[in-house]
Amino acid sequence: MEHWLTKRALLTPEQTALELADGQRLSFRVLRERALSFAEHLARLDIKQQVAILSHNSVDMVVALWACTYLQTPVVFLNTKLTNAEWKKQCEDAHVSTIITSELLRKQAESLPVVVVTFAMVKELSALPGTVKETMKEEAICSMMFTSGTTGRAKAVQHSYGNHWASAIASVLNLGLTTDDKWLACLPLFHIGGLSILFKSVIYGMPVYLLERFDEEQVHQAIMHQRVTMISVVALTCARLLERLGDEQYPETFRCMLLGGGSAPEPLLKKAEQKQVPVIQTYGMTETSSQVVTLHETEALRKLGSAGKPLFSASLQIRDGHKALPAKQVGEIAVQGPMITPGYYQADASNQAVFHDGWFYTGDLGFLDEEGFLFVVDRRSDLIISGGENVYPAEIEAVLLAFAGVVEAGVTGRTDAKWGKVPVAYVVVSDPAITENALQAHCEQQLATFKVPKQIFFRKHLPRNATKKLQRYKLQ
Numbered sequence: 104m105e106h107w108l109t110k111r112a113l114l115t116p117e118q119t120a121l122e123l124a125d126g127q128r129l130s131f132r133v134l135r136e137r138a139l140s141f142a143e144h145l146a147r148l149d150i151k152q153q154v155a156i157l158s159h160n161s162v163d164m165v166v167a168l169w170a171c172t173y174l175q176t177p178v179v180f181l182n183t184k185l186t187n188a189e190w191k192k193q194c195e196d197a198h199v200s201t202i203i204t205s206e207l208l209r210k211q212a213e214s215l216p217v218v219v220v221t222f223a224m225v226k227e228l229s230a231l232p233g234t235v236k237e238t239m240k241e242e243a244i245c246s247m248m249f250t251s252g253t254t255g256r257a258k259a260v261q262h263s264y265g266n267h268w269a270s271a272i273a274s275v276l277n278l279g280l281t282t283d284d285k286w287l288a289c290l291p292l293f294h295i296g297g298l299s300i301l302f303k304s305v306i307y308g309m310p311v312y313l314l315e316r317f318d319e320e321q322v323h324q325a326i327m328h329q330r331v332t333m334i335s336v337v338a339l340t341c342a343r344l345l346e347r348l349g350d351e352q353y354p355e356t357f358r359c360m361l362l363g364g365g366s367a368p369e370p371l372l373k374k375a376e377q378k379q380v381p382v383i384q385t386y387g388m389t390e391t392s393s394q395v396v397t398l399h400e401t402e403a404l405r406k407l408g409s410a411g412k413p414l415f416s417a418s419l420q421i422r423d424g425h426k427a428l429p430a431k432q433v434g435e436i437a438v439q440g441p442m443i444t445p446g447y448y449q450a451d452a453s454n455q456a457v458f459h460d461g462w463f464y465t466g467d468l469g470f471l472d473e474e475g476f477l478f479v480v481d482r483r484s485d486l487i488i489s490g491g492e493n494v495y496p497a498e499i500e501a502v503l504l505a506f507a508g509v510v511e512a513g514v515t516g517r518t519d520a521k522w523g524k525v526p527v528a529y530v531v532v533s534d535p536a537i538t539e540n541a542l543q544a545h546c547e548q549q550l551a552t553f554k555v556p557k558q559i560f561f562r563k564h565l566p567r568n569a570t571k572k573l574q575r576y577k578l579q
Contacts (some may be wrong), residue, residue, distance in 0.1 A: 104264075106137050106170050106237050107305045119310040119382075120161060122285070124321055129162065131305070138169035139235055144225050145170055146234035147216070149449075150201050153247065154428040155179040157212055159203040160292050160315045162220035165301060167203050172264075173235040177244045179259065180293035184492075184551040187214050189257075193249050197259045197448055238424060241265035247448055248272045248295060250389045250493065257498075259448035264294075267302045269441035270392040273414035274299075275307060277397055278333075278383075283312045283356065287325055287334040287417050289317040290491075296335050296363055299393035312368045330356050336365035337491030339523060341382065345374050352379060359383050359400060363393075363490035372403050386410030386479060388565070390463060392442040395419075396477050410469075411563040420473055425459060428470075433480055436469045485575050487516035487524050492553045494526050496575060499556060502510060502549045506542060507536035513565045514556065515578040528556035529565055529578055 108131070111120075116132035129137075145154075145167075154176050158164040171178045179197045181190055194202070194217055201218040203225060211220045245264045249257040286304065288311050290297035304311045312331050314321055317340050325331045336344065341362055359381040367384055375382045382403060385394035396419065398411030413419040417440035421428045428434045443463045446454040457464045468480040487494040496514035503512035511531035516524035530542065539559045546555045566577035 104239050104241060106173065106239055107302075107339055107450070108138060108172070109237050111305045112133075112310055115308045118308055120304060121165060122310055122312045122327070123162070124312075125313060127162075129310070134166070134169065136167045138173060140230070141166050141170035141225060142235045143230040143232055144228045145203075146174060146231040147228040148201060148220070148225075150174075150176055152175045152198045152200040153179045155181050155197070155199040155202045156293070157181040157183065157190070157202050157208055158222075158251070158293075159183055159205065159207070159448075159552075160288065160297070160313055161205065162313070163205065164292055165313070167222060167225075168298075168301065172239065172245060173234050173237075174504065175240075175519055176462075177247060177261075179247045179249075180298065182249070182293050182551070183208065184553065186549060187211060188549050189551065191215055193257060193259070193335060196257070197249075206423060213316045221407060230435045237263045241268070242445075244445075246298065248293065248389050258450050258453055260444050261446060261448050261527075262392055263445055266442050266444060267299070267394045268306065269416055270299055270394075270431055271306045273416050273440075273442060274303065274394060278359070278361075280307055280309070280356075281332070283330065284332045284358070285312055287312040287314065287322060287460045289314040289322055289340075290335050290337075291316075295387075295389045295393050302336065316415045319343045323347045326353055326357050327351070330354075332356055332358045335361045335363065338362065338367050339374070339490045339521070341367070345371070345378060345380065348378055348380070357381075361385060363387060364488060367403075369407055376404060384410055386477060388465065390457075391417075391438060391440075391466070392444070395438055395440065395442060399478070402476075406472075407478050409472070409478050411477060412475055413438070413440075413477075414442075419443065419471075419477060420462065421469060422462070422464070430471050430473050433468055433470045436465045436467045436477070436479070438465060439463065485515075487514075487526050488538040489516075489519075489524050489526070489553050490522040494524075494554050496526070497528055499528065499546065499550065499554055502546055503528060503530060503542060505549075506537075506545050508532050508537050509542070511565050511573075511574050513578050515575050515576055517557070519557075522553075525557045526554065527558045527560070529560045529562050531562055531565060 112131045112135040117130050120131045120134040121129040204212045246262045247259040288300045363385045381400040384398040386396035387394040395417045396410045420437045421434040422437045423434045485496050499514045500512040513529045517527045519525045566574040
């Protein structure tokens with residue numbers, strides 16, 4: 104197929120592609136020109152494997168992504184909140200040979216055993232003309248993002264160009280599209296919820312109002328005065344925006360908040376309704392290339408707690424093993440459709456565990472009601488969602504067990520007024536001199552801040568079943 108950005112620049116060259124809070128605007132024509140130029144300079148590095156991008160949201164990051172698509176080089180997105188140890192593991196697992204980063208993160212990145220270049224350094228390289236490719240292959244891998252499984256070891260989720268295309272088309276068939284639409288992107292672009300907005304932009308011909316990070320005042324002003332029509336949020340950021348709104352009302356130009364990253368609490372939905380703010384709940388994950396199930400705002404209170412119905416090209420079943428279950432019976436959520444990942448990168452065992460008969464088994468438990476609305480009972484059973492970030496207990500437990508003298512470790516989530524949930528840990532130690540501060544300091548060296556246990560409790564034993572498997576639910 105013809106390259107999306109090339110096609111978009113042909114169709115609507117002067118339409119705004121990116122808009123920033125400082126008033127800067129880039130048209131699709133300019134975005135394409137910058138991407139092609141960056142690609143020709145990047146080609147000088149002769150990258151044979153995947154390239155990683157480590158950056159906060161920026162125009163440079165967007166340009167670098169599109170440049171890599173012109174070189175048909177898969178991009179591995181690294182989470183800026185992780186530690187150097189986590190980045191190192193992910194670069195090894197995804198066979199990353201080069202990291203493109205910002206000047207701000209350059210020193211941290213240079214401690215890794217890969218080639219590190221900043222956006223500015225790439226632009227200073229001599230161009231290598233004739234290296235860009237103006238086509239895309241639907242089945243080719245476009246991007247990779249890491250997500251942790253219950254084993255605690257992060258796996259690289261692959262996304263093909265076809266996955267991103269299918270996700271964008273399914274979304275627009277659900278939400279519709281107007282000539283005035285402008286999507287505000289404040290979720291990190293290294294998360295699928297943020298990245299998917301960039302592909303929607305080029306495929307739809309829709310401007311993106313890009314912020315470096317979520318800031319309720321900047322977002323509020325953009326909605327009130329910059330004709331933003333849509334924004335992707337998590338429950339935490341939605342709550343902060345509603346609080347900032349106060350007694351004001353959003354203009355009629357604002358269409359909706361698309362809420363993901365966990366179910367929305369009832370008080371939040373009722374507050375949104377009182378303030379006449381349309382909130383559209385969704386269910387999705389990295390493996391589904393963003394939302395795969397969506398609840399329309401008109402059903403938000405009638406179907407309180409539901410994630411909605413599968414998007415047009417997606418199918419969903421509740422399964423017990425290979426058997427589809429009837430309405431009201433809880434089982435594992437299985438999905439199928441062209442937006443589903445072709446699999447984890449070089450992880451045959453993991454792929455065999457989650458793909459059966461063309462269905463992707465999410466590991467989440469849920470049920471369908473009589474009308475076909477999905478209700479998620481638990482997200483991967485042990486998953487802690489903290490401020491929209493996925494925190495997996497097994498990963499934290501592995502770090503705690505690496506500390507000399509820690510015999511057992513168990514992690515669960517504790518309700519938190521600000522973050523929704525935060526991780527807390529229970530440990531059994533052989534050395535009574537071990538302190539909570541020492542363990543937290545150890546975790547801070549190995550884990551992102553949002554994964555560090557907020558409290559660590561010392562116990563003589565942890566709850567286990569007959570086969571000695573840790574019963575995390577009893578830690579609650």
